[in-house]
Amino acid sequence: MKTMIIDNRKVEFDKEKNVLEVVRKAGIDLPTFCYYSELSIYGACRMCIVEDDRGKIFTSCSTIPRDGMKIYTQTPKLRKYRKVILELLLANHDRDCTSCNITGRCDLQKLSRRFGIDNIRFGEMKEKLPIDDSSHAIVRNPNKCIHCGDCVRVCEEVQGVGALSFTHRGSNLKVSPAFDRNITDVNCVDCGQCRTACPTGAITVKDNRDQFWEAVQNKDKRVVAQIAPAVRVALGERFGLPPGEVTIGKIVSALKMVGVDEVYDTAFAADMTVVEESNEFVERLSNGENLPLFTSCCPGWVKFAENKYPQLMENISSCKSPQQMFGAVVKEYYKEEDNKNNTETIMVSVMPCTAKKAEAAREEFEVNGIRDVDIVITTQELARIIKEAGIVFEELEDESFDMPFGMASGSGVIFGATGGVSEAVVTRLLREKPNHTTKDVIFKSVRGMEDVKEAIFNLDDREVKVAIVHGLKDADELVKKVLSGEKSYDFVEVMACKGGCVAGGGQPAPININMRKERAKGLYKIDRTSFIKSSENNPLVNQIFDELLKDKKELIHVHKKNLQKV
Ligand code: HC1
Ligand code: SF4
Numbered sequence: 001m002k003t004m005i006i007d008n009r010k011v012e013f014d015k016e017k018n019v020l021e022v023v024r025k026a027g028i029d030l031p032t033f034c035y036y037s038e039l040s041i042y043g044a045c046r047m048c049i050v051e052d053d054r055g056k057i058f059t060s061c062s063t064i065p066r067d068g069m070k071i072y073t074q075t076p077k078l079r080k081y082r083k084v085i086l087e088l089l090l091a092n093h094d095r096d097c098t099s100c101n102i103t104g105r106c107d108l109q110k111l112s113r114r115f116g117i118d119n120i121r122f123g124e125m126k127e128k129l130p131i132d133d134s135s136h137a138i139v140r141n142p143n144k145c146i147h148c149g150d151c152v153r154v155c156e157e158v159q160g161v162g163a164l165s166f167t168h169r170g171s172n173l174k175v176s177p178a179f180d181r182n183i184t185d186v187n188c189v190d191c192g193q194c195r196t197a198c199p200t201g202a203i204t205v206k207d208n209r210d211q212f213w214e215a216v217q218n219k220d221k222r223v224v225a226q227i228a229p230a231v232r233v234a235l236g237e238r239f240g241l242p243p244g245e246v247t248i249g250k251i252v253s254a255l256k257m258v259g260v261d262e263v264y265d266t267a268f269a270a271d272m273t274v275v276e277e278s279n280e281f282v283e284r285l286s287n288g289e290n291l292p293l294f295t296s297c298c299p300g301w302v303k304f305a306e307n308k309y310p311q312l313m314e315n316i317s318s319c320k321s322p323q324q325m326f327g328a329v330v331k332e333y334y335k336e337e338d339n340k341n342n343t344e345t346i347m348v349s350v351m352p353c354t355a356k357k358a359e360a361a362r363e364e365f366e367v368n369g370i371r372d373v374d375i376v377i378t379t380q381e382l383a384r385i386i387k388e389a390g391i392v393f394e395e396l397e398d399e400s401f402d403m404p405f406g407m408a409s410g411s412g413v414i415f416g417a418t419g420g421v422s423e424a425v426v427t428r429l430l431r432e433k434p435n436h437t438t439k440d441v442i443f444k445s446v447r448g449m450e451d452v453k454e455a456i457f458n459l460d461d462r463e464v465k466v467a468i469v470h471g472l473k474d475a476d477e478l479v480k481k482v483l484s485g486e487k488s489y490d491f492v493e494v495m496a497c498k499g500g501c502v503a504g505g506g507q508p509a510p511i512n513i514n515m516r517k518e519r520a521k522g523l524y525k526i527d528r529t530s531f532i533k534s535s536e537n538n539p540l541v542n543q544i545f546d547e548l549l550k551d552k553k554e555l556i557h558v559h560k561k562n563l564q565k566v
Pocket of ligand 1: 227228229230231266267269270297298321322323324351352353356412415416417500501502504
């Protein structure tokens with residue numbers, strides 16, 4: 001085993017790819033703004049510097065560990081350099097910390113406190129740049145940017161979008177969309193992954209808490225909330241619970257306490273999607289048209305396809321996403337009563353995803369002046385609402401969802417993890433064929449965090465090929481292979497974020513692979529203990545199809561005519 005001496009202590013290492021990882025293995029939390037193990041190494045912030053036994057200073061993130069290396073992490077020189085780096089960053093940074101969206105969670109604030117920066121010797125050095133508030137999903141405040149490049153690399157390396165880049169030079173250097181455009185004028189797909197990587201308040205989630213409070217405090221309105229699958233396994237992190245801990249009972253309880261009238265489960269609408277989308281799939285398999293069928297529930301993916309692959313529009317399922325389906329169904333359900341009593345139903349979605357905000361605002365999701373979904377708040381906004389209301393989340397008693405839209409199957413819940421939609425659809429199709437025995441094989445192929453997963457099964461003597469991909473860069477590569485004929489599939493599930501919705505842009509961040517796995521595990525645990533296993537066995541879903549949607553299937557479909565190409 002190779003060893004290094006770190007601060008006079010022997011540390012063994014093996015597969016660690018840089019000195020920073022060995023230092024962390026030794027239990028030392030070296031500061032850094034720009035190091036993410038899942039991204040390329042940039043080495044720009046220089047906070048992770050270490051000193052060797054000859055007094056040479058270098059960045060640990062960009063140095064390969066060598067056997068016998070001797071380094072120090074806390075010398076007087078290093079302390080001085082780190083403090084100067086922080087002072088210079090702060091000199092170029094907005095100092096409105098008390099009113100900043102991420103105060104208390106900002107890495108710059110935390111490190112400034114940790115290194116005792118109580119005086120900044122330099123005055124504010126830069127003139128104020130305009131804030132880009134144009135997007136429904138994220139807000140960009142360049143005055144809080146420290147040029148770590150994390151957002152640029154996530155958008156390029158993981159999402160393959162490249163909506164952000166470094167522009168200008170020297171002291172004018174900044175991160176922005178090309179030609180200083182607004183983020184809505186470039187190919188951004190609203191996924192919010194840049195926000196989950198941003199260590200400061202330079203990119204934040206668009207805050208819709210005020211609309212939420214206004215709605216719940218208006219007694220003339222019936223406020224109905226739907227909670228997405230992935231929220232229940234991540235919200236607890238904001239209250240000190242581990243990733244994957246299921247807190248759905250407390251979430252329902254908290255929403256009731258702040259004034260929501262009815263709380264429903266988006267997984268119910270996911271069950272509806274499974275039933276409707278598998279019917280659509282079977283129809284396409286039988287007529288051979290528009291295959292492969294691409295899933296439509298992830299708005300980041302849909303927008304990416306609209307921008308880059310308009311020729312695939314007919315291949316994307318015409319089913320609305322569960323969020324939008326639910327909004328349309330709930331509004332229809334209350335329509336008569338609302339008309340009679342002259343009231344209004346407001347649909348609030350609690351989502352792990354920033355792109356859901358943009359999806360809800362799309363033109364095609366409004367019929368006769370009524371929007372499917374009125375307000376979307378993310379997991380992290382809900383955490384702030386709970387804190388603002390003074391609710392002690394950890395001590396809340398569990399409450400159950402309201403009826404008739406509060407009962408979901410395990411299949412609906414696992415939508416929140418990559419592979420969940422495919423698993424639910426395949427399970428449904430195979431369950432109808434009692435002689436099938438491939439269940440275990442399929443489950444092994446569709447679960448897990450591999451970039452691309454495949455499953456093959458037989459349906460009525462036809463081989464059906466499924467692909468599951470998460471992360472838009474990997475999706476892009478897969479689509480290219482499908483279009484060139486290199487790969488052939490019948491069903492393709494795409495989720496824009498790595499890991500699926502469990503790692504959406506509105507979830508507690510930063511997010512790492514372990515958190516993705518733990519959150520997904522939480523969803524699979526719910527699935528295992530679910531009273532109803534599969535979507536088509538949800539009696540309330542069947543009732544909605546038989547009654548409310550009997551002659552109104554168009555409510556849950558969308559034919560995308562408004563391509564949002566930029
Ligand atoms: Fe998702 Fe979906 S699973 S897209 O990841 O299909 O956001 O959780 O709500 O709509 O159900 C997100 C999650 C979510 C939809 C469902
Ligand atoms: Fe890129 Fe997604 Fe951020 Fe848009 S929201 S800039 S696509 S990472």
